[in-house]
Structure formats: C-alpha cells, structure tokens
Amino acid sequence: MTYDESLRARLDALRELVGLSRTRLDGATLAEAGRVLDQAAARRELSDRHTVVAVAGATGSGKSTLFNALAGVTISDTGVRRPTTAAPLACSWTDGAAGLLDRLGIPGRLRRRPVQSAGADTDLQGLVLVDLPDHDSAAPEHREHVDRILTLVDAVIWVVDPEKYADAMLHERYLRPLAGHAEVSFVVLNQTDRLPGDAADQVLDDLRRLLDEDGIALGEYGEPGATVLALSAYTGDGVGELREALGQFVSARGAAARRISADLDAAAARLRPVYAAGRRVGLSERAREEFNDRLAEAVGATAAGAAAERAWRRSAGKACGTPWLRLWRWYDDSRSPRSVRRSVPPVDEKATARQRVEQAVRTVGNEAADGLPGPWGQAVRDAAEKGAHGLPEALDELARDAGAPARKPPRPGWWPIAVLLQAMMTLVQIVGGGWLVGQIVGVMEPNLWPPVLLMIAGIVGGPCVEWSCRMAARGPARRYGLEAERKLREAAASCGRARVLDPVAAELLRYREVREQYVRVTGAVGPGESPGNGGMLGSLGAPGSGRGPGRSPARVSELSTTGR
Template sequence: MKLLRRKEGPSLDDRLTSLLEAAELAEGRLPAEPVAAALEVAGRAGVRRSLSVDHTVVALAGATGSGKSSLFNVMAGGELARVGVTRPTTSTAQAALWDGAGAGPLLDWLEVPRRHAVTGDPQGLVLLDLPDHDSIELSHRLEVDRLVELVDLLVWVVDPQKYADAALHERYLRPLAAHGEVMVVVLNQIDTLPPGAAERCLADLRRLLDEDGLHGVPVLGVSARTGAGMGELRALLDERVAERASWAARLSADVSTAAARLAACGQAGAAGSAVPDEGRLTAALAEAAGVPLVVEAVARAHTHRAVAATGWPMTRWMRRFRPDPLRRLGLGSGARGELIGRSSLPEASAVQRARMETAIRDVGEASARDLPAPWAAAVRHAARSREGDLAAALDKVVATATIGVARRPRWWGAVGGLQWMVFGAAVLGAVWLGALFALTYLRLPEPRLPTVGELPWPTVLLIGGALAGLLIALLSRLAAVLGGRRRARRVARVLRSGVARVGDELVLEPVKEELDRYTRFTEALGAAGS
C-alpha cells in the first residue's frame, strides 16, 4: 500500500524509509532512546498502514471531571460511558464504531476490547474514550500514554477550571507541538460560565496553545449538557473522517518528531572539513615498522653478497663468517622467491609506538572535527579500531617488499668467473716459478722461458693475476655499493607504498567508512524530516 503523498516533497513512504535508514545508521553512535524511538515509529507506521485506512481513530482525552465521557456519550447517542465528576470513572479505553466493518484488526492492534456499534454518520469513525490522564491509578495514565502515541486524531477535552493545568501542557501538549495537524482542543462545560466569560477562556486557551507551539490547532467551546458547539465539533470530525488522511498525517508528524530528536543529538556541520595528515601517518608507521633499518640492511646485504660472489677467491671465503644483514632480520627470499615468514625485526621502541599512536590519534581528531560529539567519538574509535592488526600487516609488507633482493645480478657470475680465471693464472705462474726454483735447486738445466718484454711469463702470470684479481675486487665492490644503494632506494619506495597502503586500509579506510556513514545519516535524516 502506497502512503499518501504530500503536495510537495517526498512521500510518506520515502520519509519512513529514510527514517529507518537514519535510525539504523545511528545505532551504536547516538543515545539509545531517540534511536529506539525512531525505529519504533518506523515499525508502528508499517503496522498502521497495513490495517484499515478507511477508518479514522479519534481519541477523547482529558483530565478527571473534564466531561470527555459525557461528550463520548453525546457523540455516540447513548449512555455508553460511565460519567463522573470528582474521581476517575474510565478505567480502560472503549470504542464507539460508526460502520465498524473491517475495524476489528485495527482495534485489536490498539488493544481496545470494549466496542460499541453506532449507526449513522460519519461512516468510518472510531471514537475512543480514554482514561483520565491525571488519574490516581498508574495503569490509567500508562494506558493514556500508550494510546496517545497510536491514535490518528487527538481531541483534548478541558474544562474552565483546569484548562491551564501545567501537567496537561508540559506532559502532553508541548511535546506534541509537531502534531498540531492531528489535534483538536475542546473547552467543555461552557454553559457553566457567565456571559462573555467563555470567549475570554477560549482566548486565554488559544494563547496557552500558541505558547506550546500549537499554532492553528482548532479550539472549540462546547457543552455536552446543553449541546452548545456540538454541531461544530461534529462537522469538524465529519470532515476529518471523510478525508481519510488523519492516519497518514499522524504518521507524518511522528516521523518529523522522531527525525527532529535524532537531529538534536546527532547532526552538526559538514564532516571532513580537516584533511588528515596522511604523510605523517605513513612516516610514523614506517618508522615503527623498522623501514629505515630494513633499507640500510638491503644496501649492506647487497654489498655483502656481491663481495662474496666477486671478491678475490683467496679472501672471499671469509665472508661466510659474517652474518648476512637481511638474513639476520629474517628477510629475503627462499630459493624460489617465496615468503620466508615473520621477520626478526626488533619490536618498535616506546618512542616509535608513541609517535605512531599520536599520528593515528591525530587522524581521528582531524577527521572528527566539526562533528557532533557522538559521531566524533565514533570516528576517533574507527581510527584506532584496527590498531592491533598494524604490527602483523606492517611486518608482512616488509617481508614481501624484500622478496627478490637476494637475486644475483648476472654480472656477478661473469665477474666471479673472471676472478677464478685470473686466480688460476696467478696459481699457474706460482707453480711455474716453483718448478723453475726446483730445477735450479737440483742443478738441472732450465728450459728456455718465454717472456713479455723483459719479464718472464711465470712472473707475469703470478703478479698480473694477483693485481688483476685485486683490481677486479675493488671495482666490483664499488659497483656493489652503488647497486646496493640503488636497490635500497627501490625497496624504500616499495616499502613506503606498502606502509601507506596499510595505513589507508587499517586507519584511514575505517575513518572514511565512518564519515560516509555520517554523511548517509544526515542525508537520510534530511529526507525524513523534509
């Protein structure tokens, strides 16, 4: 069933949907009472519109002695309600039904068991006589409070003595200021007033209602005993029943009230006016993750491995006794480049943790600026909500970023082979010279030696091989240092990107989701209250 559409703005269906969305978004963020009230309004509206919309439920409410039961009897055309003056006589609500066919489920929902069929017009009127709202019986007052929230049209019956009663105005009329469209105030017993006094009472009652915010609410003077003003009251009720719109107007007022209560505690200026310092957050996370230590270890490890692969064969074996800087941190890759596992990086220091926590807190504070207190608290909590996952995520970034840094450049193999060649030449020269020494020692004839200029080949091979090996080692070390720095810069970029991604996923994204939730809340609330 499609609810009535107002002349302008969204339909009541759309407003109810928006109110429900706003209430669901506000759960856990705003105080429970207004959120529960909004959910109740949305649920109640769904039930009311599923029941008979051809009937208009009008409730007569008033204080003890106001004469509402007398009005009920006059309207119903019989002595249906017990009449009293000084004490409450109506203990439970009762209904008079004009053409009550189909009104059973509606009255079952209202929990009104006492029902009286009435013939005549207006067809579709369901008139309720409520207990006294100032009854000494708590159950009577609770019954009034319950039905005041459910009926389609409220007729408040007052008398000349108690029309200014503070309990009526402060407990009922003022809180229902948004429900003026579905409210009528009747000053009963005007026959007891001297000539001219009735007009003065009605004018004073009008003033009090205006102070309550109920501008434009119809105010009628009647007498249930003499019938004065009853025709005007009947005509007004006939008109409202014929329109069959009071139930929708009541729901519309309920939606506006619920939306206003949510707005009062959960809506403020635009969110996100301050941009979080993402660079500071990334820097703090990088420091806590040990990125500077890892970058330095990458450069040193590259040099260490290059020297071990391209150094002088007689001295490179000593590198085995020096720990690999990356392996010592549990970083690098296996034979196939797979992730080794959790690193052995030292835990962040107290100073590093403090800087990281401060950066996270600053993100929450900057994002929560200009938000109302409940939503600001939710945003700040969102910034810290996944703080416990940061250590593992950052460690994974570091371990992943260092995969492949152990790959050997091709030139290492070529230079290593060259080193073995010149080392072999030096060994050959040394052996050759040793053989010549042995021949001289044994006084054996020496073979003719080939020469390079003035130098014999054995000497050239020994000295040249040694010098060439040292030169190649020095050049290789220089190239390794430069390559290590280049590789460290590349790893640093990857690490910074990964750390920024972790910060975005675990810190900024929850904040953005919470801000988006607030934006959707304000939009839904605006649609519900429009």
C-alpha cells in the same frame, strides 16, 4: 489503507535505517523507531474508511459529556464521582471498525453506536470516537490506558475546562511532546457556560497563547495546525461547530497518514543526536598524509634512504677509486674484526617505533571520528584500533627487508670510462716507476724528467679522476636514496591503508549510508532524489514538514568524502 508515495518512501527509509544501525546503536535508542514502523504497518492493514479520534481530558473537564453530546445519546457515564470513566468506550458511526477497536483493546461490551436519524450525522460517517479515562486519574491503570491508546488513534480531541486549561501536567506530559501532531489535534475549551460575559474569549486567547508556547501550530486563517474551539457540552453551544470540523476532518480520510507522518517526525527528532553531525566530517587528505608520514618515520624511511645514498657513493668510490686506496681499504678491513650489522633494531628503538605507530593510529582515528555522533565516532575509533593489530610487526618486517643486504646499486653509463681512466692513471704510474727504476739500475739511458712527470701525472690524475667521479655521483646517489625512501614510504603507507585507513573509510561509508537514510526519513529528500552528490552529509535542521514551530524542513549540506 494506502499511504502516498512520500510517506511510503519515508517508512522504507526508516526501516532501512534501523537495519543498518542495529550493530552500532542499542535497542533502547531504536525502540521508538521500531514502534513507529510497527504501528504504521498495523494501521495500514486496517480500514481506511474510518478515522479513530480519542477524547482526552482531565478529571472534571466534561469530556464524557462532550462524548455523549457528539453521539446524541448517553453512552459514557457522567457525574460528580471521580474518576467517572474507568475504561475506554468507543462509538462508531459506521460498520467495519471492529479491527480498529480490537487494536485499541476495547472489548465488545464497551462498543456503542450513536443515535441515528434520517439525514443526521452524514458528515460523521467513518468516525470512531473513543472516550478515554482521565489522564490525571489517581488510578495508575487509567493513565496506562490513556498513554497506550494515544499512541494508536488517528487524532485526539483534548478537552480542557476554564479552571485547569493551564495545568502543567497536561502541557508538559502531553501537549508539548505531541506538538508535532498539531494537524491531528483538536483542543476544546469546555464549560464556557460557566464564564460570564467575554471571559470565554479571554480564556480562549490565553489557551491559544499557551499552545503557541508549547510549539503547537494553530490552524488559523486556513493554515494547517490544531483546531481550537470553545463550547459548552452541557448547553450544546458550539458543539455543532465541533461536529462540522470533525465531519470535514473525517471526510478527508487523511488523518491516519498524517498521524504516521507526525510519528515519523517525532522519531526522527529523537534520533537526530545519533545521526546528525555537528560539523563536516570525514578523513581529510592532510590527516592521511600525516598518518603516512608517521608510519614512514616509524619504519625509518628517511634513514633507509640516507643509507641507500651512502651505499651508492661507497660503490662509486670502490669502482672509481685508485687501486692503492682500494688496496689499503682491503688491508684495513682485513685487520679489523668484521662488524656484524644488526638486522633487528634494539629494544628501545623497537619500543619507540611501536609507540609512534600506536600514536599515529590513535590520531588518525580521532581525526576521522571528530564531529561524528557518539556511537559512530566510537565505531570509527574501534575500527582504527582493531585494524592496527599487527601493524607494528608488519612495519618491523618492512624495516628488516629495507635493512637487509641489497644488490649492488645500478651504475650509470659513464662508470666504465671512469674505471678506464683510473686504470690508465695507474698504468702511467707503473710505466713511470719502471722507467725510473730502469734508469737507476743503468738499464735505460738516464733522463729523470719523463718518468718523474709520468709518475706525477698518474699520482695526481688518479685522485682527480676519483674526485670527479664523486662529484658526478652525488646526483645519482641522491636520486637513488630518494627512490629507496619513496619505496619504503609507499610500502608503509600501503600497509597502513590496508590495516587502518580502509576499515576507517568503511565505517565512515556506513555512517554516510545511514545519514542518507536519515535524511529521507525526515522528508527533506523526496523519493528518487539523492541527499548528496557522493559526499557525506552535514548537519541537519529540525526534521518535519515545515508546519509550525519545531517542524522546519531539514537543511542538508554536503561534506567532504572519506578516504577510500
């Protein structure tokens, strides 16, 4: 048989969804989806001219009597012995149903043909009717037959009687779980001949109420849903109405596709907790910035920037300071032992930095996983932790490189002028001192004020030049320190992005892909349409076709994209 484009697209999406999810979800979670795919493929290979309808009911409901009434001949045994039907029986109105019956596991000895008469049953051409054992039978193998065949047939006629139409087992085990299959369900109140007066109408109304509570859409006023009828298979009253409804149902040749579509809805509903996010998900820009800040703190970017700024200022002081001050510093350094700069942080500092990195990774992993269904959230956290292996060591290497002796800071264009002025101040001091000494030894004519003024000018001018240089160096030194801090921050962020953020983004992207496929499975997005404009998907409503309770169209909302 052939499926329409929409159903094929949903099946393809489910197949893709299962393939993408195998590494993240266990086999039990995907088992129902796999069964639906297998059943859809198997039914597609078989006849589309036949519609397989099972007659199911409880012990004593009269389903076998109804089966015989529809067939026009006694095929299924009836009587007071319970259970009467021990194995499924089949009656086919048209040839060519062997493959379908083989799929149901019904042997040839249990296959029958109805009574054929001229002009009779033309509306039932293509019907394959299957009489099931009692679903409440005391024999476990009988219940196993029922449960197995109910997953394979195209439609079901549920036969209930006035005494057990409200049976909890029927409603809780079968009708309520199959509420989404209302369009391929008939619910028949049998044995109305046993009810006096208008009691049949009252029981039928109460049955409709119970079905509505089960979430089964009722096919009233031309709306799609389950067909609910009252009849007496024993007297034949109402059987003709059921035959007419079956004839219209079979002639449409759409039961198999509707059954597969309902199975898809049920599978999507079961999978919803592992695909539908309860809120917008993804890694926000704020979380990424906080992660980068924590890595920068762990690598000591701020301290490295401050050290670079101090180095720039020291270089400026050495170049623009007075020669006497530089000579004194050289002498002081030569007298004190040379301090060895630590290239490796102390053990306690390294431990603290490692703890900061580990905390940063846990925080960003939890932030990215927040709102995701359990398996996908765990996959995101695992990706963050796995990617963080070796991250502390890589950051330690960055810190060591940042703390290693660097080349001299660049000098601005005014430095040569400052050095020249400082040299001139020194020269003025030397000239003034030499002039003064010459006067003292009598080589030069005595006149104290000029050499004294020269020496004062040199002594005062040198520190003034040095102070001016320090003031002028504050801006460049600050910019140099900030640039060093920025480079270290970017290096740490790049390391964290490659090892943690990119793997996390890859897992979020995988989740986005499976979510898009899940939306297509629910039928909320038609063939060729996109479930989102490049963003991740938000929470969905209940999957389905919008027919009856529990089958409203899925609501799709766009989520923020992950960091890539």
